Amino acid sequence: MRMLINVPETIVADALRGMAAAHPDLTVDVENRVIVRRDAPVSGKVGLVSGGGSGHEPLHGxxxxRGMLTAACPGEVFTSPVPDQMVRAAAAVDSGAGVLFVVKNYTGDVLNFDMAAELAEEEDIRIAKVVVNDDVAVTDSxxxxxxxGTGATLFVEKLAGAAAEEGEPLERVAEIAKRVNEHxxxxxxxxxxxxxxxxxxPTFDLPPGQLELGVGIHGEPGRERRAMMTSREIADYAVDAILDDRRPTGPVLVLVNGMGATPLLELYGFNAEVQRVLAQRGVVVARTLVGNYVTSLDMAGCxxxxxxxxxxxxxxxxAPVQTAALRWGC
Structure with a gap:
């Protein structure tokens, strides 16, 4: 095993200590595993809290x-955070305007955030929740x-976060989050x-010369395995799978996301093919984001x-956003 770590048992705590040192605009509670925007709670502003298993960085921490999450709760690698973390995060960011939980649709995350919502409401914190479930590859993995819940989590956190930054009420921020997920x-x-x-x-066996189409961010099986395909062929398959499920009737945001071990050289080349397919299918692209944002440790892929x-x-x-991994307009 070749990893830049001390021991597996401390990998999350070590990463949090390093994050705290690199980003003084964040308050990082290493012991309780909560990352909070340093100026939280912001008066009159809805708080946004998300979280999940570590190993998907930069998601969520x-x-x-500014302009995105107010707090994040990292669990152990590929393991949901616990309700106590979520309640601490909600309490840390609640200004009285309420808190939106952004939850990727994985059983442990959903159950723990549901429990945390009940506990937070007992402490008079108003909670709304959106469950992100955007992956068209399979159902019931x-x-x-x-x-x-995969790449759309970034869109939900960015767009709902911008609405919260503008002072929108909890009901409105939640409605925007749900609309983004649905679209x-x-x-x-x-x-x-x-x-x-x-x-x-390796968490699963993928023989040399093969790829997994429709893989999950924890290495869950997808639709099928095939012999290695070109970037052009992969783009045709992936985009058509999305359009077969839901064809946009207006312009789109595009995220071309690396799984953690895919170089930007390859991702930008792949984006060229994605843009080609979308143009051929008559889909208008408004904005595009390319990079490693919702990852799976050292998985190669996109x-x-x-x-x-x-x-x-x-x-x-x-709208302006200023986070460790996403920033513009500030």
Missing amino acids: GFVG LYTAGRR SRSFGVALSACTTPAKGS SVTLCQIDEELLRLWD
């Missing part, structure tokens, strides 16, 4: 800051009842398996997410 679809491809620190070996937008959502996308 890298998206805490190893971790999920229904569709998995988003994703599809992922693995070129190699990922390796968790605790296991020290995912595509499309979100149909209107003028309001485009304005919220362009």
